[in-house]
Amino acid sequence: xxxxxxxxxxxxxxxxxxxxxxxxxxxxxxxxxxxxxxxxxxxxxxxxxxxxxxxxxxxxxxxxxxxxxxxxxxxxxxxxxxxxxxxxxxxxxxxxxxxxxxxxxxxxxxxxxxxxxxxxxxxxxxxxxxxxxxxxxxxxxxxxxxxxxxxxxxxxxxxxxxxxxxxxxxxxxxxxxxxxxxxxxxxxxxxxxxxxxxxxxxxxxxxxxxxxxxxxxxxxxxxxxxxxxxxxxxxxxxxxxxxxxxxxxxxxxxxxxxxxxxxxxxxxxxxxxxxxxxxxxxxxxxxxxxxxxxxxxxxxxxxxxxxxxxxxxxxxxxx
Numbered sequence: 001x002x003x004x005x006x007x008x009x010x011x012x013x014x015x016x017x018x019x020x021x022x023x024x025x026x027x028x029x030x031x032x033x034x035x036x037x038x039x040x041x042x043x044x045x046x047x048x049x050x051x052x053x054x055x056x057x058x059x060x061x062x063x064x065x066x067x068x069x070x071x072x073x074x075x076x077x078x079x080x081x082x083x084x085x086x087x088x089x090x091x092x093x094x095x096x097x098x099x100x101x102x103x104x105x106x107x108x109x110x111x112x113x114x115x116x117x118x119x120x121x122x123x124x125x126x127x128x129x130x131x132x133x134x135x136x137x138x139x140x141x142x143x144x145x146x147x148x149x150x151x152x153x154x155x156x157x158x159x160x161x162x163x164x165x166x167x168x169x170x171x172x173x174x175x176x177x178x179x180x181x182x183x184x185x186x187x188x189x190x191x192x193x194x195x196x197x198x199x200x201x202x203x204x205x206x207x208x209x210x211x212x213x214x215x216x217x218x219x220x221x222x223x224x225x226x227x228x229x230x231x232x233x234x235x236x237x238x239x240x241x242x243x244x245x246x247x248x249x250x251x252x253x254x255x256x257x258x259x260x261x262x263x264x265x266x267x268x269x270x271x272x273x274x275x276x277x278x279x280x281x282x283x284x285x286x287x288x289x290x291x292x293x294x295x296x297x298x299x300x301x302x303x304x305x306x307x308x309x310x311x312x313x314x315x316x317x318x319x
Contacts, residue, residue: 012088014293016095018135020070021088025050025062034065060084063125071134075159079152082124089292090127090195091135093301096290097193097263098136100303104312110190113139113166118259120178120194120248121145122169124152128193129167139166141189143182145175178248179255187258194264196244242271249278249304256306263303265292272302279304286312 015022027041027049040051040058051058060078066087067073078084102109115138119128122142129140144150153169170182183189245264252262266272272289279287284304292299305312 015088016092016099016292018095018098019088019091021066021091027051030062030065030069033069034061037061037065056084063087067130071130072162073130073134073156073160076125076156077152078124079148082149082152085123085125085127085195087127087131091131092292093193093195093265094128094131094135096292096301097191097261097303100261100263100288100290100301101191104309109136111136111138113137115139115191116141116189118183118189118192119143120192120264121196122149122153124149126153126156126169128195129153130156130163133163133166138191140168141182142167142169143172144169145172147171178251179258180251183255183258189259190261192252192259192262194248196241196248196264241266241268242274245271245275245302246278249275249282249284252304253282253306259305260307260312261303261305263301265299266302267297267299269298269300272300275302285309 012022012024027037031037031041037051040055040061041049042051044050051062053059063084064076067076098109101115115136117129117132117138117140119140119142122129122140122144124146126142129142132138132140142153144153150169150171157163157167157169172178172182174181245266248262248264252259266275276287279302284306285308286305288303290301290303292301
């Protein structure tokens with residue numbers, strides 16, 4: 001006898017209205033798009049088709065299927081143990097930031113390759129550029145301090161003709177620099193996006209994973225496995241999320257004329273106070289906080305500019 005079935009809403013209403021992933025995963029369609037997913041799809045205890053979300057290989061194959069079915073990316077892969085991000089949440093960032101651009105563009109989302117985006121920490125997966133390109137036609141420069149991640153992102157671009165021409169991946173040679181060494185003289189970007197490392201140490205990252213698994217499985221995990229993977233520089237940095245963002249804000253002042261909108265995901269609400277203080281210190285003229293919801297988790301994007309709201313509505317970064 002099956003356990004009492006959980007009631008799941010048909011629409012994930014907390015996700016952005018334009019997000020392609022608001023409905024529950026249709027595994028039949030996904031398996032038709034990606035045969036490699038078939039071995040991982042099983043009927044769970046509630047009689048629903050699903051995958052084991054604690055199996056990194058299953059999660060990676062699900063991402064492959066989602067990218068094939070919804071974004072027509074035929075060739076996507078990442079090296080072992082690199083971050084395999086949840087695509088619905090990444091898509092939400094892109095859609096919310098598109099709305100921000102529209103708010104200062106007479107309500108119309110600017111589209112096409114003339115909209116230049118800088119992705120800080122593009123990762124081996126190249127997810128933000130893929131979604132931004134496929135949804136709005138934007139062009140991207142992705143950066144990373146990890147040479148393996150840069151090679152992987154470039155490989156994804158090379159293997160997918162639809163991504164070629166408007167993408168460039170640059171290696172950041174100095175891990176302490178965020179914009180210096182990346183933004184070239186005279187180069188202008190409409191938008192900068194970032195998903196910063198969340199934790200302040202490897203031990204903190206492992207403890208967070210253990211808590212997550214305990215909450216989901218109801219028992220302590222002696223050897224926590226990161227089902228979404230992740231290298232150390234993808235998961236933690238000195239000072240954690242708050243430390244990274246404060247440094248990003250500080251460095252952004254030196255590139256005030258190069259980027260129209262700086263932005264970053266902020267997972268911890270408690271970090272907002274220090275970020276707002278840092279933005280005040282550098283003299284950011286316009287600050288926007290965009291709420292986001294993903295399941296039971298609430299997060300937000302903080303965006304800032306050194307242009308006033310009046311200047312923002314009359315000036316574009318790219319011709």
